[in-house]
Amino acid sequence: MIHLKSKTQDALLFYLLKFLALIVIGLLFAIIGSLIYSALPAIKAFGLSFFFKNEWNPIEENFGALPFMFGTIATSFLAVLLATPISICIALTISEYLPKRFSKLLSLLVEMIAAIPSIVFGLWGIFHLIPFVKETLAPFLKTYFGFLPFFQGPSFGIGILTSSIVLAIMITPTISSVCRSIFKAIPPLQKEAALALGATKFEAIKISIISPSISGITSAVILGLGRALGETMAVTMLIGNSPVISSSLFSPAATMASVMANEYTDANSPLHIASLCYIALLLFVITFISNIFAKLIIGRFNKGRA
Secondary structure, X not given: OHXXXXXXXXXXXXXXXXXXXXXXHHHHHHHHHXXXXXXXXXXXHHHHHHHXXXXXXXXXXXXXXXXXXXXXXXXXHHHHHHHHHHHHHHHHHHHHHOOHHXXXXXXXXXXXXXXXXXXXXXXXXXXXXHHHHHHHHHHHHHXXXXXXXXXXXXXXXXXXXXXXXXXXXXXHHHHHHHHHHHHHHOOHXXXXXXXXXXXXXXXXXXXXXXXXXXXXXXXXXXXXXXXXXHOOHHHHHHOEOOOOOOOOOOOOEOOHHHHHHHHOXXXXXXXXXXXXXXXXXXXXXXXXXXXXXXXXXXXXXXHHHO
8 A cells, every 4th residue: 555655646746747748848838939920021121131131120120140250259259268268266265275265265256156136236336347448458458459350440448358358257157166066077096197197286187187177177167158149238338329230348348148138119100120139030040059058068078077
């Protein structure tokens, strides 16, 4: 009797969990279907040329996503370039150099950054980062690197560089926490063997921790990139929201998320709304693919360890 009751409970739990998992999958497909349905007028009107047009004119109902794709890719990749070395150094400091009690404190402080709302980062950027970029960072970059097209033109504080710095701060906890988990998964015997063979602390970390973790670090970077791609409020407040393509990092731009946040409430034509939904669908697909790619790399890393 007790055995039969246990089997019944197990079966109920199994079907309940299966039902909940199917609900999550169903919600995912429902979101995709809703985006496709809402974007259908724009898909019919512009097709794939929507991705290559650089004009966004709601008055004449001529829409193209290229400036927003450029702004999203530029800010996200620059943020990843800034955040990755800092995040790896933080993860190594926590896992290899600091005493346990101090590493827990630093780990907590880093993870607290992820809990700060993005609008707080936006306000901080407006009152502190924009003046710093305008009065200090931009003149320095123009003085020493002004021969490069990335650091030419006027700087008003808002633009690609400012929003990328804020994004880098926001994705640092994501990259560092994943890297820290990967470094902890490395068997201690590898580092001890390197030290026993005469390697220095730096060489042991390089050989026994960094080298085997390359694929895992890559997955952490891709997860951080996925976070940066979809960030909205902080970027909207700092990027300038101008649908232009410029080689200068000081120039204003716009991202796919920022144009949706700025224009969706003011969109007054069906084609305008559909074009914004088309951008939302594109952003969803890009983020979805980046996360799948990261999961595949993590799976490959775990399989290699096994």
